């Protein structure tokens with residue numbers, strides 16, 4: 001007899017868990033409040049052209065290949081990866097510029113050419129350091145179960161040695177400053193904290209491994225847009241018998257004694273289940289979904305949010321797939337967001353040309369260009385300053401126009417502020433990546449994939465272990481499915 005599993009959310013973590021549990025023989029139904037799959041990895045349309053509104057860079061594609069292979073297909077059969085050339089373009093107001101590439105060697109050569117051979121040597125040393133962290137962290141702390149002090153101690157000296165190698169005790173900024181003296185290069189290295197929505201001044205140096213994931217292992221686009229990956233995951237799930245119910249918000253999880261036994265939809269319909277997987281944010285589980293009488297977990301501070309827009313932008317032959325325009329003082333962006341809790345005064349501008357990065361065709365003379373500025377999460381009390389977000393968007397786009405990256409006539413055809421993100425993804429406060437990793441024990445505090453309060457309740461999202469970003473969310477879904485399958489037993 002197959003067991004009934006309900007999944008709350010069709011984001012990456014929910015899709016990954018659904019595929020694996022259906023493949024294990026269980027009957028899976030996915031409920032999502034939104035009209036389609038993907039969650040934060042969404043799409044929108046303007047004047048006949050569809051574009052991505054969320055992620056623009058795919059790292060660790062092997063995680064998705066593993067997921068598709070579990071379902072009898074492969075990533076290569078489902079989507080075509082696009083190699084961005086150059087990988088990333090970095091610009092500064094003082095005129096400095098560097099293009100990084102898909103191999104560490106090519107990136108080191110480019111850094112030497114832009115900032116001198118000492119900077120090139122520093123970058124090489126930094127990349128070797130980030131590779132070491134990644135190799136120590138990946139198997140045990142990223143792909144394995146959620147870390148705990150007890151588990152670490154039980155795993156013995158070899159794991160403890162790995163723990164030292166991941167450099168958790170100093171901050172990311174301190175580690176970067178000890179390895180890199182060239183100021184522009186420091187900006188590039190510190191920016192990797194924002195891939196996790198964290199503050200490099202306090203996030204553990206372990207997060208430097210994100211640089212290796214992108215620059216050593218590689219970052220890709222997907223032909224036709226990132227959403228092609230979501231569509232392929234949804235189709236694969238359907239082929240395995242997963243049922244999707246869109247436009248269905250879940251009001252509450254139900255229980256019998258200490259076991260989760262289903263959910264109630266906002267319309268009042270009850271759905272019985274043998275296990276519940278929550279792809280919604282862990283904060284939403286705690287604030288809204290847990291059954292009455294169950295002790296909530298503590299809620300961690302959110303990662304950063306983002307002011308995002310898509311422009312119908314005139315094609316520029318000299319554009320790069322991904323461009324980052326730093327401010328004159330990058331450190332101020334972090335003090336604005338994390339110390340003063342306000343949008344950056346001079347925001348770093350990120351642009352993704354969706355034609356170059358994903359082969360999207362666009363309109364006759366224009367292409368969709370995604371623009372983003374990092375922003376603090378929405379305040380807890382919901383007293384948002386909508387004017388503040390409007391002003392941030394204006395500052396972000398003005399920087400692009402002043403630098404010649406955008407034209408004054410490029411039209412914003414879609415936008416989403418942190419306030420709108422917070423409204424779309426309940427209890428997230430607009431965070432892009434779940435909780436921030438703003439203390440050295442963040443990985444230990446992040447919710448594990450089995451909820452401690454209730455048997456049969458599992459977490460698969462960027463707000464649960466091992467964290468945010470597309471591949472980690474898919475790993476979260478994998479881990480939740482492993483733990484749920486073990487709980488449910490053989491179908």
Ligand SMILES: Cc1cc2nc3c(=O)[nH]c(=O)nc-3n(C[C@H](O)[C@H](O)[C@H](O)COP(=O)(O)OP(=O)(O)OC[C@H]3O[C@@H](n4cnc5c(N)ncnc54)[C@H](O)[C@@H]3O)c2cc1C
Pocket residue numbers: 008009010011012013014031032033034037038039040041053054055056057058059248249250251279280281284306308372424425426432433460461462463468469470471473
């Ligand atoms: C603008 C932006 C840029 C990004 N850039 C990148 C990038 O380049 N590379 C990268 O790897 N990552 C990037 N990310 C992060 C990445 O998109 C996310 O980490 C990931 O998509 C989150 O997946 P998730 O599994 O946590 O689910 P989510 O996407 O958070 O989806 C959760 C789903 O649960 C549903 N839900 C919530 N509550 C309920 C309820 N009560 N009832 C029913 N349904 C509910 C929601 O509607 C949603 O569909 C970016 C994110 C954003 C927003």
